[in-house]
Each structure stands twice: as C-alpha cells, then as structure tokens.
Amino acid sequence: METRLVYLNPQQVQPDPKAVRHDPGDVAALAASIAAQGLLQPIGVVHMWGDTYRVVFGHRRLEAAKRLGLERIPCLLLEADPDELYVAQLVENLQRLDLNDLEQAEAMARLRQRVEREQPHLGAGELDELVGRQLGLSGRTVRRYLSLLELSPQVQALIRQGELTVTQAQHLLRIPNPVTRDEVAREAAEAGLSAAQIAQLAAFFAANPNLTLETALQALESGARPRRETPQPVEGKPERLVRIPLEEPEERVWEEEEVEGVPEAEEAADRARLRRIHSLDEMLDEVGRISRCFYEGDVERWAAADGQAPAKLRLLVRGLRATLEALERLFQEKGWSVA
Known part of the structure; x- marks a missing residue:
C-alpha cells in the first residue's frame, strides 16, 4: 500500500x-x-x-x-x-x-467473508487464523468475537450500547435456552453482574435448563455449585438446584475455566473473582485487602476512572450486605457474641 x-x-x-x-x-x-x-x-x-x-x-x-x-x-x-x-x-x-465489541465482530465477519471468497479451500479454523494474523490477533480471539453474532438482536443491542462486554456475552452463549439467555443478559446489564457471575449463572442453566432466573439468582447468592449432569425431572415436585458435594473434582471447573479471547488483565480479574477461600484465615486476609482499598483511597480513584462505577459499587454493597447478614445469622445460631 x-x-x-x-x-x-x-x-x-x-x-x-x-x-x-x-x-x-x-x-x-x-x-x-x-x-x-x-x-x-x-x-x-x-x-x-x-x-x-x-x-x-x-x-x-x-x-x-x-x-x-x-x-x-x-x-x-x-x-x-x-x-x-x-x-x-x-x-x-x-x-x-x-x-465497540459488536462493531469489531461485524467487521471481522466481513473481513473473514472476503478471505473466504479469495481462498475457498481454507477450513474454518484456518480462516480465523488468517484473519487474526491480518489484525494482529489470535484465531481464538477472532472466534470469540464472531460468536457475538450468534446472540439475539436484543443482546447485541446491549453489547453495542456498551452495557455488556465480549467477556460477559461469551458466557451467555452457554445458556441453552435463548429466552433465558436474553433474560440473563437484561439482568446482567441492569444489576451490573460481572462476567464471573454470568459464567456461574450459565453453569446453573446448563445443568438445570428448567430453572427460573429468580431461582438461579438465589442460588448464585447462596453460593450453590452447579453440576454438569442434568437430573431427571420428577413430576409434581418443585424445581430445585442440584448442589455439588465438595469432594467432587468438578467443584473447581468454573474457578479454573480459561476465558479465551479477552484481554489478559480482564481474564485475570474474572479468575480472581472466582477463586475460592478455603479457611477463616484466608477470609480475614481478603477482608483486610478490601478494607485497605478504602482507607488508602484506591476505591475513590477507581470510581473516578470507571464509567460503570455506580453499578459496580452497588453490586459490591449488595455483596457486602449479604455477607454481613449471613455472618450475623451464624453468630445468632451459634450463640456467639459479636462484641
């Protein structure tokens, strides 16, 4: 040129x-x-x-x-x-x-069509790799963006408006029911759900396709774990979420899942949100880290630089409030004094 x-x-x-x-x-x-x-x-x-x-x-x-x-x-x-x-x-x-993410996906699809017309002998994976090389991206990243075009127009509109990211959207694709997928997308945009939380909701629906969104959200808040096998429905019984025993190897399947095609920093952040705490000492360490973010001024700096700060902080408040209420219930059940 x-x-x-x-x-x-x-x-x-x-x-x-x-x-x-x-x-x-x-x-x-x-x-x-x-x-x-x-x-x-x-x-x-x-x-x-x-x-x-x-x-x-x-x-x-x-x-x-x-x-x-x-x-x-x-x-x-x-x-x-x-x-x-x-x-x-x-x-x-x-x-x-x-x-925005959807414009990138549409542009990559157009470029991929051009390449396919010129080199019709290439397979799907080879096309993605060639498009990726022209853009300085991996073929895997190209595939992740192209998958956004499989979502409904309603979900694509949320992506176009910047209310959902490519990371969040890729987890929505794991929800088998398209109607439920759209419901989760709207909830994610309105409530500010993270990609990690959407991944967990997708796991619930993949394991229990007949769940309502309300039931899945309650399960997410309670810390229930999904199981990959779908239980046979029992006629006349209310729906319930199947919990995974802690000793099962699949317990960590969602904690360690690699998120492909997203910036490394964002991927690391999602994995950090999914990491489990295994002792009270670790829990105290986490609380200490969160507290330091406030008294060292980090939260104020992050909020000033983040256009979605109100939604994310509301989500944080909800999580902290739910944690505090759960701790208070535990003290009451055990007869312990908080003082």
Whole structure:
C-alpha cells in the first residue's frame, strides 16, 4: 500500500457508507482537543473523483474537524486495492479502540467473508487464523468475537450500547435456552453482574435448563455449585438446584475455566473473582485487602476512572450486605457474641 501526505478541506472528504464504525458518537471532547492542540493524527482517505475523497479511517476526527469549521487538515492519501483498504480501516479502528465489541465482530465477519471468497479451500479454523494474523490477533480471539453474532438482536443491542462486554456475552452463549439467555443478559446489564457471575449463572442453566432466573439468582447468592449432569425431572415436585458435594473434582471447573479471547488483565480479574477461600484465615486476609482499598483511597480513584462505577459499587454493597447478614445469622445460631 502506497501513502502520501496531503492537506485537504474537510468538506472535500465524504464519509464511507460501509464504514466499520456505525456511529461516530459524541465528538465534542475530541473537537475540543483538536481545537486546543490541532489534528495530531492524519485521517486516511482515498481519491474518488475530481477534488472529492472518501474517508477510510479517522471518521470521528473528520466529523470533529467539520464541526470546528477547519479549512485544511492533514490526510494520508492511500493507494491500494479494496481489500487492503478495508484491512487498513479495521486495523486503525481496532488500534485506536474506536469500535465497540459488536462493531469489531461485524467487521471481522466481513473481513473473514472476503478471505473466504479469495481462498475457498481454507477450513474454518484456518480462516480465523488468517484473519487474526491480518489484525494482529489470535484465531481464538477472532472466534470469540464472531460468536457475538450468534446472540439475539436484543443482546447485541446491549453489547453495542456498551452495557455488556465480549467477556460477559461469551458466557451467555452457554445458556441453552435463548429466552433465558436474553433474560440473563437484561439482568446482567441492569444489576451490573460481572462476567464471573454470568459464567456461574450459565453453569446453573446448563445443568438445570428448567430453572427460573429468580431461582438461579438465589442460588448464585447462596453460593450453590452447579453440576454438569442434568437430573431427571420428577413430576409434581418443585424445581430445585442440584448442589455439588465438595469432594467432587468438578467443584473447581468454573474457578479454573480459561476465558479465551479477552484481554489478559480482564481474564485475570474474572479468575480472581472466582477463586475460592478455603479457611477463616484466608477470609480475614481478603477482608483486610478490601478494607485497605478504602482507607488508602484506591476505591475513590477507581470510581473516578470507571464509567460503570455506580453499578459496580452497588453490586459490591449488595455483596457486602449479604455477607454481613449471613455472618450475623451464624453468630445468632451459634450463640456467639459479636462484641
């Protein structure tokens, strides 16, 4: 691909109707940054006809420049075939985090279709690996993103709006009933459930497909463990959750599960939430770590930097409150004094 730097009036540059990004979103902050510091990163364009160009990447920067009324902006004029341009567009957006998870999945699917047309002899896994190499990703990561397109339009809308992440969505796919899957997705978005909690709910429904969401949430809160075998239903008896005896090897299946295709830090965080505590001493250590997060100011810093802080902190309050109530019940049952 050949490129050269040119300076164009933003009005000469038309948007791409097939852009991988569906909506430029709010560009007010970007416009303010460009007004203060100038356009530091050129936008990519291709020549159409006369003095008309089409944007390849940098849609948000172009929109911000137009809103500011700039008359001249730096552009990279690209000369390449359509496939090369599409890959350049996708890679630039991925590297700049300009796409939400669903837009990334849709863009990868389009790129995969292009590759499949050119190389029809490749198998599914080989296609994923080739697409991944073009984007600097693993084939496994590509497959994880593509799996989002198997979800219902209602769940995809939550992903597009940023209310569910790819990590959370991949666990939803393990729920066999699509209606239940949608119910869990709505609950996750409204209650701020973590990917680890969704994984546990998915395990409950995989083991007990006839459970209601309310029953599964109660089981999650009580710490019940799922069992992979589905028990035979007994006519006339109410549904119940099957618990796994602690000595069974499958006890740790959900604690150690590898979450593929997600950033390492996020994967580690989910595994940390699933890690079991095996003694009162370990429990005291965990409580001490949580307390230090508050009195050392970590929680305030994290909350200031996290757009989903209210939902996550509400979830934390619910968890701490439930833990405290359970401890108080234990003291009452044992006749112990809290003082």
